[in-house]
Amino acid sequence: MNYSDERFADIQMLRYRVADFEKLTLRQQTLVYHLSEAALWGRDILWDQNGRFNLRIRRLLERVYLCYDGDRTSDAFRAFTVYLKRVWFSNGIHHHYGCQKFQPAFPEEFLRSQIPSGSDEEELLPVIFDPEIEPKRLNQNEGDDLLLTSSCNYYAPDITQTEAEQFYARQKAQAPDPHHPVMYGMNSTLVRRDGQLYEDVWRSGGRYGAAIDHIIAELEAAIPFAENERQQKVIRRLIDFYRTGDLRMFDEYTILWVNETEGEVDFTNGFTEVYGDPLGLKASWEGYVNFTDREATHRAETLGRYAQWFEDHSPVDKRFRKREVRGVSARVVNATILGGDLYPSSAIGINLPNSNWVRAEHGSKSVTIGNLTHAYDEAARGNGFREEFVIDKETLDLMNRYALYCDDLHTDLHECLGHGSGQLLPGVDPDSLKAYGSTIEEARADLFGLYYMADEKMVELGLLPNAEAYKAQYYGYLMNGLLTQLVRIEEGHQIEEAHMRNRALIARWTLAHYPQAVQLEKVSQGTAVRVTDYDALRGAFGTLLAEVQRIKSEGDYEAARLLVETYGVAVDPELHREVLERYRRLDLAPYKGFINPRYTAKRNAQGEIVSINISYDESYDEQMLRYSRDYSTL
Ligand code: ZN
Numbered sequence: 001m002n003y004s005d006e007r008f009a010d011i012q013m014l015r016y017r018v019a020d021f022e023k024l025t026l027r028q029q030t031l032v033y034h035l036s037e038a039a040l041w042g043r044d045i046l047w048d049q050n051g052r053f054n055l056r057i058r059r060l061l062e063r064v065y066l067c068y069d070g071d072r073t074s075d076a077f078r079a080f081t082v083y084l085k086r087v088w089f090s091n092g093i094h095h096h097y098g099c100q101k102f103q104p105a106f107p108e109e110f111l112r113s114q115i116p117s118g119s120d121e122e123e124l125l126p127v128i129f130d131p132e133i134e135p136k137r138l139n140q141n142e143g144d145d146l147l148l149t150s151s152c153n154y155y156a157p158d159i160t161q162t163e164a165e166q167f168y169a170r171q172k173a174q175a176p177d178p179h180h181p182v183m184y185g186m187n188s189t190l191v192r193r194d195g196q197l198y199e200d201v202w203r204s205g206g207r208y209g210a211a212i213d214h215i216i217a218e219l220e221a222a223i224p225f226a227e228n229e230r231q232q233k234v235i236r237r238l239i240d241f242y243r244t245g246d247l248r249m250f251d252e253y254t255i256l257w258v259n260e261t262e263g264e265v266d267f268t269n270g271f272t273e274v275y276g277d278p279l280g281l282k283a284s285w286e287g288y289v290n291f292t293d294r295e296a297t298h299r300a301e302t303l304g305r306y307a308q309w310f311e312d313h314s315p316v317d318k319r320f321r322k323r324e325v326r327g328v329s330a331r332v333v334n335a336t337i338l339g340g341d342l343y344p345s346s347a348i349g350i351n352l353p354n355s356n357w358v359r360a361e362h363g364s365k366s367v368t369i370g371n372l373t374h375a376y377d378e379a380a381r382g383n384g385f386r387e388e389f390v391i392d393k394e395t396l397d398l399m400n401r402y403a404l405y406c407d408d409l410h411t412d413l414h415e416c417l418g419h420g421s422g423q424l425l426p427g428v429d430p431d432s433l434k435a436y437g438s439t440i441e442e443a444r445a446d447l448f449g450l451y452y453m454a455d456e457k458m459v460e461l462g463l464l465p466n467a468e469a470y471k472a473q474y475y476g477y478l479m480n481g482l483l484t485q486l487v488r489i490e491e492g493h494q495i496e497e498a499h500m501r502n503r504a505l506i507a508r509w510t511l512a513h514y515p516q517a518v519q520l521e522k523v524s525q526g527t528a529v530r531v532t533d534y535d536a537l538r539g540a541f542g543t544l545l546a547e548v549q550r551i552k553s554e555g556d557y558e559a560a561r562l563l564v565e566t567y568g569v570a571v572d573p574e575l576h577r578e579v580l581e582r583y584r585r586l587d588l589a590p591y592k593g594f595i596n597p598r599y600t601a602k603r604n605a606q607g608e609i610v611s612i613n614i615s616y617d618e619s620y621d622e623q624m625l626r627y628s629r630d631y632s633t634l
Contacts, residue, residue, distance in 0.1 A: 006620045008085045008305070012589035013344065013620050016375040018336050018597055021569030021614055024291060027225050028265055029612045031600055032289055032336050037265045039287030039339035042269070043091075043627055044634040046285045046340045049150050049276065050092035050137060052153045054125045055634055057093055060121050062628055063116045065621075079106035088624045089344055089593055092353035093128065094137035094151065096345050097488060097497055097591060099612075101135050101151075104128060109459075138278055140435055140496055142565065146278035154282035156191040157538035164190055164279060167197050172429070180357050182247035187271045202271065203245030208285075212242050212631040215269065215287075227263035238269065254353035258362045265291045266333070266365075270350060273341060275498055276315050280437055286340035290333035293370045299409070300330030300368065302461055303416045310417050310452060315542035320553040322360075325570040330366045330416035337596055344593030348372050349415040356430040359420065366415040368408065370540050376592065377404055384586050389484055391521070391528040395475055402465075409463060410449045410473050417452070432555030433434035436564045438498035440552055443505055447545035450477060451507070454538040471534050478518055479529045481507025486576050487583040488590045494569050501568035506544065508567040514540045526578050595620055 006013035013347065024032065047054045061084045068077060083104045090096040104111075108129045115121045126133050134151040143150070155164055168185050188199035189207060192409045219235050219242075237253035240246075250270075253593045260266075267290070271283035303310075314321060338346050349624045351366045353359065390396045422444065424430060429444060433440050452458065453470040454530045464470060479502040488500065495501050509618040511518055517536035520527055551559045583590070600613045618626070 006595070007589055008082050010590050011086070011089055012592050013378065013595055014375045014379050014592055015595050015616055016335065016371045016597075017616070018334055018614060019371060020291075020293070020334065021336065024264075026609075026611070028227065028291070030221055030601075030609050031225040031227070032291065033263050033601055033612050034218050034225065035269070035289040035607065036337035036339075036599060037166050038215045038218035038222070038269050039220060039267070039289055039337045040627060040631050041633065042211055042285045042287050042340045043343075043631055045208045045211050046091050048208070048634055049153055049282075049284050050090075051094065051134065051151050052157075053124060053134070054087075054092040056121070057128060058087065058628065059085060059125055060111075061113070062625065064111065066625070068114065076106040076110040079104065080110060085620065088620075089591075091341070091343075092137065093134070097500075098138040098490060099139075099496055100490070100493065101131065101137075103131060120488070122258060126215075138276060138496065140278060141494075142435075142561075146435065150278050152276050152278070152282075154189055154277050156189070159190055159192060159197065161279070165196060168279075168281060180251070182251060183281075183283070183355055184247070186247060186274075186283045187245055187250070188282075201245035203241075204243045206245060208634065214631075214633060216242050219269070227265060228260075230256065230260045231263045231265075241270075251355060251358055254355065254358050255362050258353065258358070258365055261365070264295055265289070266331075266367075268350070272352065272354070274354070275438055276341070278435060280431065280435065284341040288338050288342050288346075289336045290367065290369065291336065293332045296332035296368075297330075297369050299463060300332055300366070300412050302463060303412055304330045306457070307420070308463065309457070310448075310554045311421055313455075314448065314545070314549075315420060315451065316422065316546045316549040317553075319425065320419060320422050320549045325420060330412060331368075332370045333367045334371045335369045337599075338594055341509055344595065345591065346372055346594055349411040351415040351419045356424070360423065364420055366412075366419075368411050368415065372594065373408060373411075375594065379592065383588055385588060386483075388525060388582055388586060389479060389528065390475070391523060391530055395531075398468070398472045399476060402469040403476050406453065406469060406473035407476070409458075410446075410453060410477075413449030413452055414445040417456060418448035421448055422553060424555070425553050428553065428555040432557055433552070433560045434557065436560040439501040439505065439564050439568055440548060440560050442499050442502035444545070444552055445454070445546045446477075446502055447541050447548060448508060450474070450541040451538065451545050454534070457634055463508070471531075474537050475529065475531055477503070478507050478510065478531065481505075482511060482520065482529055483575070483579055484577045484583075485529065486571065489571060489576070491574075491576060491580060494571055501564060505564060505568035506541070509544055509563070510537065510540045512567070513543075526582055527575060595623055598623075 044055060047058065053528050071077065084104060086102050087093055094101050108125060112125060137151050139146055139149040145161045147155050147159055147164055171184045172181065188201045190197055191200050200207045204212050216239050219239050223232050226235060234256045234560060237249060237256050241249040241253050269287040272286045274280045274283050278283045281603055310323045311322050349368050351364055355362060386396060386399055390399055431437060453473050458464040459467055484501055485500055489495060495504055514536055517531065517533040519530050521530045595618065598615050598618050601609045602611045604610050
């Protein structure tokens with residue numbers, strides 16, 4: 001398997017194998033097939049959510065890519081190709097992670113010459129080339145109007161942050177059942193009509209209806225192949241939600257989904273994560289399908305069995321712990337398809353649903369996507385990165401021996417236990433932390449995992465081989481938070497993304513408060529992290545966990561703001577430059593994404609599926625062009 005057959009800009013494309021697909025029954029394979037089709041049909045929704053010009057720009061770029069009859073080996077065409085590949089990767093014209101608009105490295109004249117004069121497409125040129133127009137998909141700078149300065153397409157361009165916040169504060173105040181609030185605003189674009197704010201709901205017959213109808217058709221085709229009755233109910237309820245846009249039905253669907261744990265095949269399809277909205281309300285569309293990796297699931301199940309023990313022994317104040325931790329279901333899975341906001345760049349651990357009260361009363365499902373981690377590991381082996389940034393031979397040996405395994409375990413702890421732990425004090429609005437909510441939530445889950453990595457319970461349960469292994473995770477985490485994650489930020493920029501802010505926050509807070517345990521030191525290669533007291537580090541993570549949980553439980557916005565702004569945002573320009581320089585010399589791509597396998601269904605004369613073939617030979621541009629050709633809806 002060639003894991004590095006496509007490389008451009010800051011991206012390396014990987015392929016993932018769907019191990020054991022052949023071991024599924026034809027009925028299961030057919031279920032996977034229809035759900036996978038449903039996961040591909042939502043692609044255009046995400047493109048439009050990411051920016052109102054994205055779909056038109058994609059059509060223009062793809063036409064030029066396919067039809068350009070000039071010199072295809074010229075610098076301009078090559079730079080144009082890289083630009084298109086980046087746009088494909090980001091599902092839009094802004095960087096998928098840093099959120100800033102791409103600056104094309106080809107002249108505007110090149111593209112202008114491909115547009116018939118007088119065509120509507122001319123108005124796309126400034127959107128692509130003028131750095132002042134739509135500069136950022138998501139702006140989180142404190143003090144700015146976050147809606148007016150963000151290009152994501154969740155609010156009409158003239159709606160201010162204050163207007164939107166007031167609109168949703170009113171909705172919340174009128175909630176018929178304040179203990180079970182729906183996820184207000186999750187599935188609509190906020191627009192202005194005749195001077196009034198109004199929600200343009202994403203549903204069949206509404207906004208994005210054309211894409212949603214195709215999704216519904218594939219979900220309906222999947223129902224007869226479901227593994228059990230509950231799974232059928234899950235799919236039916238999801239269809240009801242897509243038809244009506246009624247958020248109470250969405251909650252009903254997620255409750256059914258959380259309780260369906262018998263089937264081997266599972267999926268997510270819909271409006272899910274809110275990282276793309278500066279106000280954290282609107283959910284981007286994503287879809288993926290998976291089936292259980294039975295052997296690897298054993299580890300996650302062990303954690304799930306001891307969920308209450310972990311909750312009871314956590315260092316947070318008793319008032320903020322859950323008396324009864326429920327339904328932490330954890331599986332290791334193989335992904336069969338990635339779609340929407342999970343494609344081509346994907347999470348490797350996923351915990352859903354996101355509704356606080358549904359999680360509290362019905363639990364959540366957690367997965368680690370084993371075949372993606374495996375592909376990452378293959379690609380990362382022996383690329384020189386660790387040798388460059390790890391401080392000494394002893395630590396390097398420790399990392400080489402335990403880092404991969406520890407990372408998986410930490411992901412399990414984060415997803416299976418971390419997000420599900422703790423509770424809000426009665427009456428606290430789950431959105432009180434506003435723009436800081438996502439970062440604080442990720443920090444909480446990471447700290448829970450870090451704290452327990454060093455617990456002797458891990459060795460006792462057979463999850464770690466010895467009492468030293470966790471040190472690989474501690475060292476790797478601090479090295480990433482203090483140094484190496486900076487490679488993912490362009491010079492002169494700040495940290496924006498919630499997971500990155502969280503890692504910086506934890507690592508720098510620890511560096512500032514526990515100088516006896518961790519220091520930054522100049523060694524021959526450059527700056528490196530030195531850990532001098534691993535025991536003390538565990539104390540640090542426990543202390544910070546207690547504080548972060550307090551902030552979340554009490555809804556202490558001011559403390560959240562202070563913590564994130566002090567430790568999670570700014571970048572030391574000198575250190576940043578040094579890390580980027582050392583990283584450049586290694587010539588590695590900081591971001592990776594995945595090319596999906598391709599499924600082909602063979603049907604008999606009656607139209608029934610008789611076999612499903614899976615292939616891995618499609619190239620990146622072939623796949624993107626095929627998706628644009630076969631799954632365009634908007
Ligand atoms: Zn998380």
